[in-house]
Amino acid sequence: MKLISLAEAVRRYTWDGMEYASGAALPVGSDAIVFGRELLRQGRRDLHAIFHCNTQQLNLLAAAGAVTRAECGFSGLEVFGFANGLRRAVESGRLALEDYSNLSLPLRLLGGALRWPFVPATVNIHSDIQHYSAFNPIDHHSKIPFVTDPFTGRQVGALKPLTPDLAAIHVTLSDAVGNAIMLGTEWSRFELSRAAKRVVLIADAIVDQDCIRQFPNLVRIPDMVVEAVVHWPFAAWPQASPGVHDCDEAHMKAMNAALATEEGTAAYLRDYVLGWSDLDDYLEMIGAETRKRLEATATGFLLDPFRRWILPDEEVADLMAREAEA
Template sequence: MTEPVDFCRLDEAISRYVRPGDAVHVMMGHSRWSALVRELARQHWQKPSEFTLIMASLSSLGAVLFRAGCLKKVVTVYSGDSFPVFTPNPVFQQAYGSGAVEVENWSFLTYIQRLRAAATGVPAVVTGSVRDSSMAENDAYQEVDTAFGRVGLVAPLAPDVTLVHAAVADRQGNLAIAPPMFEGVVGALASRRGVVATVEKVVDDLRPWSTLVRIPAHRVRAVVEAPFGAHPGGVYAGPAGSRLPVQGYLEDVPFWISVREATRGADFDAWLREWVLEPADHDAYLAKLGPERLAELVRAAADAPPPPPRERSGQPPTGAERAAVWLADLVAHRVAETGTDTVLAGAGLANLAAWVGVGRAKAAGHQVALAAELGLWDYTPTPGDPFIFSFHNFPSSAMLLDTEQVLGNLVNGAFLRSIACVGAAQIDRTGDINTTRIDGGPYLVGSGGGNDVITNADEVLVVGTMGRRRFVDKCGYVTSPGRRVRAVVTDLGVLSMRDGELVLTHVAPGPEPLADRVAHVKDRCGWDLAVSPDLEELREVTAADVEELRSYDPHGYFLGRARTPVPTTGSTTER
């Protein structure tokens, strides 16, 4: 018989239900943090607890557990910063590089599928991802011949305990969370000993919101009522008409940025003392944040975002902006030419270009849906906020789903045509992409959902500025195989796939003779780049093109311009 749920304090929840040596799963919904993780670090600070951390996206705050010295291994999808841009983090790089912490890399879908195998009690789950990538060498992946053809299989991944921040619990311990759901709740259902949760509020009865109850009390061990327990993550209370009985609040972007900056400086230990070790409890942490800051996060979640500021109007485009404009052109053209149903973009430059390209395609009458792996389907991006998972994009979505539904059933589904727009830390002459680690060099960030869409989308469009460090003869680590890559758009031209190899098919305009511009592209490439006999010249980038891009990224986080100070609270849009 299931024991009653323990309604307790934060410190009691961790001390009673998390044990040294546990495989601890931190569930990633749209609320990407929990006060429970901070408390876990406090209680196990510099102790040989040897946890295995199962966490899809570490973000900057994952560095707290690394510095706590309590980790043995990490099973993850993404080890890097998320705000204000997606970048490698030196704390993760040092720990993985030195061997202090072992890392096991997966794609988003295979990570979720492994949890699903554990939750459903089957020995393996079929996957269409990671084949022909370096992740196929993981022990938990195998390819087998069956009567139905050759299939890839992933083994179960069963945590001992799952930590989660939910919006609301009832007195029985049922947990309600509004979508989008990111990885969903399969990890919670797969946990051997169950779930420990923080919530914004405990109510008597959740049956009026039964469609948003995700985790049954039978799988929950403890509940802690901790308002703003997702901070610096946020809580979305749900769309109008089905909103949970709780105040939502935006992610605290400046706080995320402060963590990122602290991990890069000598004062990270001071930051940890101030925000993790010294606050005696969650109330002390909130008092340190201050009621004004918290109230602004609530207010900002309820308000429509203001129009973006107009910055650097009239200044010439950067290389990144030129590449993004030409990718937007290509996206709009391919949607029109192929009747593509959906475009999914990776974060950053690829995302901004996809937003512009899909916007143009829709304006021309094409019914194409923007998708985001967090669980957004057919959403409208918010001007002034370049972050792909911005809470401001949730209300405009035609459907709010989870990663498995978006990546597995729609973008990579059997009956919809899709385009993936992505960036690449490295790409080689065959289109293979590396975003995980440099041979003999640093760790990068990992796959995220990149492998899933690059492996399975109908076609892949890549964007990045041209340089020998990015364009290499052969990737030493293959995060995503290049067989679906159609073109790579750069600031100097476009490389297109011809007979299994990328060749120069379009060159950027400029005052220099054509031969000089071609020579410059070849010089910036890490292999002997072939030039198409039908080489074309790209169009000039106009001021209107640049203004359209900058309307989404006014501070230049992804477009490569000088940055203005970050906003004081909430989204990346100033208020």
């Protein structure tokens, strides 16, 4: 079994200065935001963040000063506006943001998964994205250099593959050894799980292995690429987890407003990052009424075929205790 606590996952698999990636389904969808909260709780610094799309996790990490480099294909928060914490970090010069498109990021993850030396591509070339690098602003040809297609002689771009040190990937369901099922938009979590050097899953629910045997075709992340599994309901909060809970729109707005200033960020860190110590505290912080409201989601039918195999919290705790003793 690979079940461990959130705190242990961060202690064991993260360090200052690492390349850290998180898997999300759009900026308001399922992302392991609680993993970012724990990174801050443990004081991780100087992170190089890789996000296909910015989420409230990157927004928070940037606002708190934990990220000094970031690469992403979209930096907004969709209907909730631009990410204020990320904006402050970039505009102050504390964070260098390397911009790519929403196609080139998954291509780079695919290249990392396949261990290619580079990814030939026709996207992002002949544009500012190709020639202007936040990481190397002097060399205008280092970000996406041209290479020659040996078959046609055509000039195409060469994208650098991504192989982050760790990917913390939110999934809907996982068994105790790391076979995972994702509901809703997958985005690029499949490619990320193969590109990263290590993968930690953060799961809304742990299921019996009979569930995995019943739906093997839905297992997009297999146990062989997974180092550890963390059971953490509402790990994506305040964003959504399709089939499980909706987006907490009120908190999304309040969070982004708080991260717009140093004072607001300090208050947010005090209340929503340092203000809890374990899962029970975390869920109490969100509030029973809020959780009940968010769980009354119109997408709940997506989870129906799997509910019979979801393990109760007590059984998950027992599995974790046995894993700790092993």
